[in-house]
Amino acid sequence: MNDHYLKKLDRVTAILTQLQSKPLVRAQDLAQKFDVSVRTIYRDIKTLENAGIPIIGEAGSGYSLMDGYKLPPVMFTKEEVLSFITAEKLMQKFSHQSLGSHYRTAMEKLRSVLKYSDKNLIQNIEKQIDIFNYHPETEDHIKDILPIILESIAEKRQLTMEYKTNEGSVSMRTIEAVGVFFEFNYWYIMAFCTLRNDFRQFRVDRILQIFKTQNPFLQEYGQINDYRQSGNGNKTIVKLLVEKKIINHLSNSKKYYGLIDEKETDEGMELTFETEWITDGFPRWLITFADYATILEPEILKIRLAELIENISAKHQKTSADL
Structure with missing residues (x-):
């Protein structure tokens, strides 16, 4: 058997796996996945049909396996x-x-x-094989909370929940969940909040109660990344000059804090950010590596960082005096 037929056998087998795992498969998507022409995919589908696989559909619409048809377990490499x-x-x-x-x-x-x-x-x-995790685990008040949220997304049903904010206040919210995401050791829901009439993100471990309702979504939603946002919407440009020796330690966080440009200079790495957290979140992050960075702009960030350092110094001086 020559190389051409081996490749075709592998591709036809992979197409069968796609048909088993999805309700509808388009020829255009298969052609892109396997880097062949759509006409080649049509021939592969015909090969499966000739082998007795009951495929429903036609060129231009998509293909699926006949409902109820079962195949033996797939063999894994x-x-x-x-x-x-x-x-x-x-x-x-x-x-x-x-x-x-x-x-x-x-x-x-x-x-x-x-x-x-x-x-x-x-x-x-x-x-x-082991994975070392140095972050503390969080505990939720509700068992099987993520499946409840994911079911509501799949069924497009509203959720009602009792939610505790960071300040400790508790409120009832009705939300339409767009998706869930994991960030900095916490799970979050991205959702449309009917109380605020806007999109919000909620930390899952702060949900005290949650119920799936029979009320349908009021609108259609896109992908979760279309709605990821934070702050008050007023963005500030920040420029930092950071020593090259620590730049790798910022790789996981700099994008989160709004990195839009990065270029190498003789003095170090010049990083440009667009942030909504200029008075709190960004300076508190910056303070973790401030001895390796120079603020190029804006002036307000220099002032806010100086205030934080002064407050921290005063607090620790008072603690030392009390001891």
């Missing part, structure tokens, strides 16, 4: 099995507690269809 083990370790450390038990159950089902040799591979290697 060794590389795929190893990726499952690593993913399981990540889920154990970083997944939300309301998803952890469901993922473990899913992994047990997956292990049950593996070849004997692959089961041995898992047993031999899983104790050699």
Whole structure:
């Protein structure tokens, strides 16, 4: 069998996997995924039909497997099995507690269809992989809270919840959840809040009660990243000159704080930000590496940083005097 037919066999098998995992698959999407022409995908679909696979659909609309048709379990490659083990370790450390038990159950089902040799591979290697997490775990008031939220998104049903703010006040909110995201060791909901008539993000561990209602969404929503926002909407341009030796330590946070440009100079790395947190969030982040940075602009950031340093110094001087 020559290389051409081996590639076709691999591609046809992968197309069958796509049909098993999605309700509708477009030929254009398959062509892009496998880097072939749409006409080639049409021929591959015909190959599957000739092999007795009951495919519904036609060129131009999309394809799906006949409802109720079952295929034997898919055989996994060794590389795929190893990726499952690593993913399981990540889920154990970083997944939300309301998803952890469901993922473990899913992994047990997956292990049950593996070849004997692959089961041995898992047993031999899983104790050699670990993920070290230095962040404290958060506890939620409600069991299975993330599945409730995700179900409401899928069903496009409103949620009502009792929410505790950072200041400690409690209020009832009706929201239409757009999505969930994980950031800086916390899970958040991005949602349209009917009380504020605007989009808000809510920390999941601050939800005291939550209920899925029968009320449908009032509007359609896009992807979660279309709505990620913070602050009051008034953005300020900030320019910093940062010593090159610490720039790698900022790689995970500088984009979060609004990095829009970065260029290397003889004196260091010149970073440009667009931030809405000029009086609080940004200067508090900057203070963590302020001895390696110079504020180029604006003047208000220099003043605010000086105030923070003065307040911190005064507080610790008072604590030392009390001791």
